[in-house]
Amino acid sequence: MAKSLLHMISNDIGQLACLYAKQHNLSQVYFGGFFIRGHPVTMHTITYSINFFSKGEVQALFLRHEGYLGAIGAFLKGAEQDNPNMYSWGENYAGSSGLMSTSPDVYPMQRSRSGTFDMLEMDRLERQLVNLPLLFDPSSYVPDTVDLTEDAMAREYWLTCFEDALEGVAKRAVASQLDAKDAVERAEKFQQKYWNKLQTLRHQPFAYGSLTVRSLLDTREHCLNEFNFPDPYSKVKQKENDIALKCYQKVIRTLDALGWDDKQFALVKGLLAGNVFDWGAKAVSDVLESDPEFGFEEAKTKLQARPWLVDSYCEWIKRLKGPPHKCALIFVDNSGIDIILGVFPYVRELISRGTEVILACNSGPALNDVTYNESLIVVERIAEMDSIIQSALQSEKLILVQTGSSSPCLDLSRLDKGLAMLVKERNTDLVIIEGMGRAIHTNYYAVLQCESLKLAVIKNSWLAERLGGKIFSVVFKYETPPK
The missing domain is CATH 1.20.1700 (AF1104-like)
Structure with missing residues (x-):
């Protein structure tokens, strides 16, 4: 009887909400309140009701930590006096308890529901985060490729x-x-x-x-x-940077000795081979830990032969035979071989074509991803060996910036405001996103107002098979803006 009553009330709420939404031409309804908070059955019934009565045209949405909304609103209102335009906010998942189950069978560490609230920890980020100005439609942009709540x-x-x-x-x-x-x-x-x-x-x-x-x-x-492990890969990154820097001049000499067509393919292959060195991928970390001699040339042999899993290389080469891009924004991935032997030779080639380059790195550490501060050291050491890079730095045709992120992935709706302003000022007309986290797990379907290159090596067997390939399959996706 109690469950029937719950279903009846929930369905009634759903129907009333749906009628109001239709009356005011709304496509989304947000629900909150203690009747709903932490009760999956209620949420499911309301969602079913909304979907049924609207024939799928209205969506039911629920707020996490909604018991704190008033307090958060009051706090943010008070924070307006403290230069709020200078920073942004982000939820800290370590401090968020989430939605606790009421069933001991489902979750043995549940808390008593009476008088308790879920925790919510907000981090005040040092810099203001904004949309990438080059997003084609920021309102419809979703960074994530797969929604694991549904799949x-x-x-x-x-x-x-x-x-x-x-x-x-x-x-x-x-x-x-x-x-x-x-x-x-x-x-x-x-x-x-x-x-x-x-x-x-x-x-x-x-x-x-x-x-x-x-x-x-x-x-x-x-x-x-x-638990005070801000950068577990700091020593690994420093060691790999030192090794890669010793090979930089040899790689450049080899590239410069090639004809134009061969050089373009070698540059792309170098970008992809560099992206293999990702400690976040278990298949790679196992190889790196068991074989200290595994290096740049060995990584090239692991790559899938053409045609690649996603292969727009011919279209890209055809585009390169046209006029040079004005400015390229490159979101880089890993330290060591990836950025030094993969990305920088490509940066050098773009600069030689007359293209300005904005190199965007993480603001804070995540896995073995290169950070902005680390990139400043790396580029200084490369400039000592490479007059083209040195000249580009001095003339500001090469600029290093931070993304505002400390994640292995990339959310183009939350980027450092300084980066966004620079992208506008330089009339950026090419965006290059490399790495599984940035180009596959996020932004694979991102639509931009300019040309884009999304490239990565799939270093996960299950994901490769799901995409129709095998481990170390290559994604090289060149896209032009929709008309």
Whole structure:
């Protein structure tokens, strides 16, 4: 009887909300309140009701942490007096408890519902984040390629993937702080906390809102930071940068000795080979840990032969035979071989064609991704060996900027305002996005107002098979803006 009453009231709420939405030509309805908070049955019934009565034209949406909305609103209103245009806000997933289950069978660590509220931790980011001005339609832009709340098979795979990688991440965190006596203890706490969050998501995929590969990666980074492991790959990155820098001049000499057609293919192949060196991919990290001799040339042999899984190379070469681009914005991925032997030779080629280059790197560390501060050191050392790069820096035809992100993925709706302004000032007409996190997990379907190159090596067997390929398949996607 109680369940029937609950269904009746929920359906009634859904029908009334649907009627009001139709009356005012609204396509979305947001629901909040204690009757709904943390009750999946209520949310499901209202969603079904809205969908049924509107014939799919109206969408029901629910707010996480809605019990805090008034407090957050009052806080943000007060914060307006503190130069709010100088920074942005971001949710910290490590401090967010999500939607706790009421059933001990579903989630054994549940809390008593009476008088409790879910936690919500907001980070005040140092810089203001805005849309990339080159997004074709910012209002319809969704960074994530797959919604794991709806794709059960993908969700099961990725949750298991992150669980299996957890022990290795914890070991890497300890190795980065061997001098710290409590490193092992903190790593164990990190491991337990992140594991608990993964179990919550197995039973309640919507517990932290939209569930994507990006949110899983960001949650892991937030948990590492909470237990004072801000950059577990710092020593690895420094070592790999030193090794790659020693090979830079040899790579440039080899490229310069080639004819134009061969050189263009070698440059692209170098970009792709460099992207293999991603410690976030288990297949790669296993190789790098077991074979210290695995390097740039070995990575080239791993690449899929043409035709690639996604292959727009011929269209790209045809475009290069036309007039040079005015300015290229490049979102880079990993430290070491990726940026030094893959990206910088390509930057050098673009500059030689007369194209200005904006090189965008993460503001903060994530996995072995290169950060803005690290890129400044790398480019200074490259400039000492390369007069073209040195001249471009001096004339500001090459500018290094930070993205405002500390994620292995890329949200083009939350970029550093300084980067956005520079993109406008330079009349940027080419965007290059490299790496699985930035070009596959996010932005694969992003539509831009200018030409774009999205390229990556698929370093995950399951994902490669799902896309119709094998591990180390290549995505080289050249796109022109829609008319």
